[in-house]
Amino acid sequence: MSARALEALQSADVIVGYKTYIDLIKDLIQDRKVISTGMTREKERCAAAIEQAAAGHRVAVVSSGDPGVYGMAGLILEMLEARDQLKTTPVKIIPGITSATASAARLGAPLMHDFAVISLSDLLTPWETIEKRLVAAARADFVIVLYNPASKKRDWQIKKAREICLYYKAPTTPVGIVKNAAREDEEIYITDLSGMLDYPIDMLTTVIVGNRSTRRVEGFIITPRGYVL
Structure with a gap:
């Protein structure tokens, strides 16, 4: 969490978010009003946030990581645009730390x-x-960061993604797997394309697949920028 995100949470009257994310910050909420919903109810949450803001409240809409990276920032702006309220509703997008960079820091310097x-x-x-x-x-030959790689009901996509990568990348290409990046119960695995499916991968996991220059060194993954040493 960025310092600005913490400040926004502390100054909000109302906090809105997916219930799993609300649980992650429950120690920061104290006695503030909370509006939370389950998975696939993003539009409902954003509508409630807009209504609370229109009523004069200072509202914090919570996303995991960065709100502008697969988060709620875009949907809030789109809904305000559809309601012709963008000019009358002050909005600040507070940057966070997305799992791509959080995971990369745990793995070394793959990005x-x-x-x-x-x-x-x-x-x-x-x-x-x-x-x-x-x-x-x-x-x-991009380094590829995979979000939402698998769930209990959806596990064939990560297998297909690996198949595609293997067509263009060597089986020895380094792969980093990070679950719960920078959270409790964090798990970190460094492997390669040939063995990546031997490790636990779920919706809380970020998978980073290297390029042809990426290498493993003493427990780190490094993708060289090209500096002459």
């Missing part, structure tokens, strides 16, 4: 060169689109 971030969740994006992006990123 020192160009990288792509791709979510494997097909709830809002058709799999055909996701697959095209995976192919493009792998073919261009």
Whole structure:
């Protein structure tokens, strides 16, 4: 959590968010009003936040990581635009620490060169689109960060993503797997494309697949920027 995000939480009258994320900050909420809903009810949460703001409250809408990276910032702005309230409702997007950079810090320096971030969740994006992006990123030799890689009901996408990566990348390409990055019960694994599916991967996991220059050194993953040593 960034310092500005903490300040925003402490100054808010109303806190709105997915119930799992609210649980993560329950020690910071104290006696503030909380509005929380479950998975797939993002529009309902954002509508409630807008209504609270229109009533004069200072509202903090909570996202995991950074609100502008697969978070609620875009939906809030879109809904305010649809209601013609963007000009009358003051909005501040407070940057956070997304799991790509949090996980990268735990692994070493895998994102020192160009990288792509791709979510494997097909709830809002058709799999055909996701697959095209995976192919493009792998073919261009980007380091690839995979969000939402697998769940109990959805585990074939990470297998397909690995298959695509193996078509364009060597089986020895370093892979970093971080679960609960910078949270309690954090788990860190460093492996390669050939062995990545031997490790636990779920919705709380971020997977970073290296490029052809990425290497493993003394427990770290490094993607060289190209400096002459």
